[in-house]
Amino acid sequence: ISHDCQLGDYVNIAPGAILAGEVNIEAGALVGMGVTVNLRVKVGAGARIGNGATVKSDVPEKGIVRAGTIWPA
DSSP states (O other), X not given: OOTTOEEOTTOEEOTTOEEOXXXXXXXXXXXXXXXXXXXXXXXXXXOEEOTTOEEOSOBOTTOEEOXXXXXXX
């Protein structure tokens, strides 16, 4: 977890996840194992990011990023 990241209540970050700087993970979101979240990305409340995904732009509230994918596709 890098500089200036913000984590909401009840966020779950699994082992091996990498959060670049200024990432905002809102309440109740789940970040799976080995996930990479790029600089200044916002992950909406209740979103789910599957193991090994790479997130390059914002994920909407309750959005789902499947394991092993790159968001956006």
